[in-house]
Amino acid sequence: MKPVQIKEVVLHTVKMKLIAPFTTSFGTFQEKHVCLVEAIDESGISGWGETTTSDEPYYNEETTHTAVYMLKDFLISRIIHKTIEHPLDVHDMLTFVRRNQIAKSAIETAVWDVFAKKNNVPLSELIDGTKTEIEVGKSIGIQATPEKLVEKVGEYVEEGFRKLKVKIAPGADLDYIDAVRKAFPDIPLMADANSAYTLNDVDQLKQLDQYNLMMIEQPLAHDDIIDHATLQKEIQTPVCLDESIHSLEDARKALQLGSCRIINIKIGRVGGLGESIRIHDLCRDNGVPVWCGGMLETGIGRAHNIALTSLSNFTIPGDTAPSSHYWDEDIIEPEVTMDHGIIQVQTGPGIGFDVNREKLEQLTVEKESITTAVTPHPMP
Numbered sequence: 001m002k003p004v005q006i007k008e009v010v011l012h013t014v015k016m017k018l019i020a021p022f023t024t025s026f027g028t029f030q031e032k033h034v035c036l037v038e039a040i041d042e043s044g045i046s047g048w049g050e051t052t053t054s055d056e057p058y059y060n061e062e063t064t065h066t067a068v069y070m071l072k073d074f075l076i077s078r079i080i081h082k083t084i085e086h087p088l089d090v091h092d093m094l095t096f097v098r099r100n101q102i103a104k105s106a107i108e109t110a111v112w113d114v115f116a117k118k119n120n121v122p123l124s125e126l127i128d129g130t131k132t133e134i135e136v137g138k139s140i141g142i143q144a145t146p147e148k149l150v151e152k153v154g155e156y157v158e159e160g161f162r163k164l165k166v167k168i169a170p171g172a173d174l175d176y177i178d179a180v181r182k183a184f185p186d187i188p189l190m191a192d193a194n195s196a197y198t199l200n201d202v203d204q205l206k207q208l209d210q211y212n213l214m215m216i217e218q219p220l221a222h223d224d225i226i227d228h229a230t231l232q233k234e235i236q237t238p239v240c241l242d243e244s245i246h247s248l249e250d251a252r253k254a255l256q257l258g259s260c261r262i263i264n265i266k267i268g269r270v271g272g273l274g275e276s277i278r279i280h281d282l283c284r285d286n287g288v289p290v291w292c293g294g295m296l297e298t299g300i301g302r303a304h305n306i307a308l309t310s311l312s313n314f315t316i317p318g319d320t321a322p323s324s325h326y327w328d329e330d331i332i333e334p335e336v337t338m339d340h341g342i343i344q345v346q347t348g349p350g351i352g353f354d355v356n357r358e359k360l361e362q363l364t365v366e367k368e369s370i371t372t373a374v375t376p377h378p379m380p
C-alpha cells in the first residue's frame with residue numbers, strides 16, 4: 001500500500017436540519033452544526049470525515065465547537081505533512097490529547113478515506129470487511145404517546161427495517177414497550193435509555209424482561225461499567241453499552257466485569273475506525289456481538305458506518321437508516337438508499353460516495369483551510 005501525506009485540511013462547518021425533531025431522554029433536537037473534515041493529500045485527492053457531534057454536550061462531553069477547536073489547535077498539526085504509512089497509525093499519533101474522541105475520529109476517518117482512494121480500494125475492503133450488503137435498523141425517538149410510537153413502529157416494519165430501536169425513559173417505558181409488543185409480538189425490538197435510570201430502578205428494568213427485547217442500551221450512567229455489571233446480573237435482557245465505551249480498554253474492562261453482553265460501536269465515540277476495528281475484534285474473540293450505532297450523521301459519517309458494518313462480527317443491524325430518513329437532501333451523491341431493510345456496501349474507492357460541493361457550499365457557515373503544522377500551544 002502507498003503511504004499518504006496530507007498537505008491541507010479544510011474544516012467545513014455546516015448547519016444541518018433533520019427532516020423531523022428527534023427526542024431522547026436528554027432532549028429534543030432538529031438542527032445542529034457539524035464539521036466535515038476534508039483531508040487533501042499531496043496529489044490533490046480529498047478524503048472526508050465528520051464530527052458526529054451536535055451543539056450541546058448532552059450525549060458526551062464534546063460539541064461541534066469543542067471538536068473544531070481541538071482539530072484546529074491540536075490534532076491537525078500532528079497529522080499534516082507527516083508520511084502516514086497506514087491509517088491504523090493515526091490513533092497513536094493523537095493520544096497526546098486526552099479523550100475528545102469525536103474530534104480525533106473526524107480527522108482519523110478522513111485519513112482512512114484519502115488513503116483508500118489513493119490505493120484505489122473501497123474502505124470496506126481496506127478494513128477486511130466480508131459483507132457486500134448489510135441489514136439496517138431504525139432508531140425511533142421518544143413519541144408523545146404509546147399509540148404514536150406503535151404507529152411509527154408500524155411504518156418502519158412496513159419499510160423492512162431489521163431492528164427497531166425505541167427510546168425509553170422513566171415515565172415513558174413499560175407502557176410504551178407493552179403497546180409495541182402487543183401490536184408486534186415478534187419483531188426484533190430493543191430499547192435505548194441513554195443513561196436515564198439508576199440501580200434504584202432495577203425492579204422497573206426487571207419488568208422489561210417479559211417483552212423479549214434484543215437488548216437494553218445504556219440504561220445507567222454514561223461513564224459507568226460497575227453498576228451495569230450489577231444490573232446485568234439482575235435482569236435477563238442483555239445490556240448493551242454505548243456511551244460507557246470510549247476505547248478498546250473500556251471494552252476490555254466491560255467484558256471482563258460482565259457489564260454488558262453486546263456493544264454498540266460508534267466510530268466517533270471511540271476515536272475512529274482503527275479503534276472501532278480493535279473493539280470489533282476483541283468482541284469477536286470473546287463471542288460478544290456488536291452493531292454500529294448512529295449519531296444522526298450526514299452521508300459522510302453514514303458511509304463510514306456502512307463500511308465498518310461490513311466486518312463479520314457486526315451481526316446485529318445498526319442504526320444506519322438511509323439518507324432520506326434524516327435529510328431533505330444529503331450532502332453525498334448518490335444518497336444512501338435501502339431496499340427492504342438492506343443497504344448495499346459501496347464498492348467505489350474510499351467511502352464510495354462523492355460530496356455534492358454545491359450542496360456543501362449552501363450549508364457551510366464557516367470554512368477554514370489549514371496547511372501548516374503550526375500550533376499556539378507547547379506540544380508534548
Ligand SMILES: O=C(O)CCC(=O)C1=CC=C[C@@H](O)[C@@H]1C(=O)O
Nearest residue numbers: 024059139293294295296297319
Ligand atoms: O443515527 C441514528 O439514527 C441513531 C440516533 C440515535 O439513536 C442516537 C443518536 C445520538 C445520541 C443518542 O440520542 C442516540 C443513541 O444513543 O444511539
Ligand SMILES: [Mg+2]
Nearest residue numbers: 192217218242
Ligand atoms: Mg445509544
